[in-house]
Amino acid sequence: MDLSQKVKFPDTVFAQEVDGEMVLLDMNTENYFGLDEVGTSIWQAIEENEGELQKVFRALLDQYDVEEDVLKKDLSVFVDKLAESGLVTVLRNEC
Template identity: 50%
Template sequence: MDLNQVVTLSPDVISQEVSGETVLLDLNSEHYFGLDEVGTRIWQLIDSSGNLQEIYDTMLNEYEVEADQLLEDMAQLLGDIEKAGLVALKAAS
């Protein structure tokens, strides 16, 4: 994963936080997706910043996690939600 990328939320996705977790609805496919507490925090940071380096740095400060593990987990989550069309990744300008 390239931390010099920017991630943006799809305008066709609505989200609702429920008890610390987030439910996403893709209006195009009508599929629901669920995010746990950590995924919810990443979603919030995408919504507020979108800068992967800032998201990574924030998560590293907020959670007790090894840097390599965080990078791997973020890559997995972002890959999954990008494949589902919930977000788009692009090079930072």
């Protein structure tokens, strides 16, 4: 994953915050997923930054006291897991 990519949420995935954590429902598979507090923060940063990973990265860097390379790796692993589960689609940025 590189930060020029963009993440898109499929129309079939619904998210709801419950007690500070995100619960996701994939209507295609009828599977539920739960995100912990950090996963919820990343999901919300993706929503707030229209899926632009560079902006998501910067927002999370401002929010957490973390090394840039550690955050980039963690964000990459998180997005890859979401994509593998069908919860997001990763697109190349047209810029």
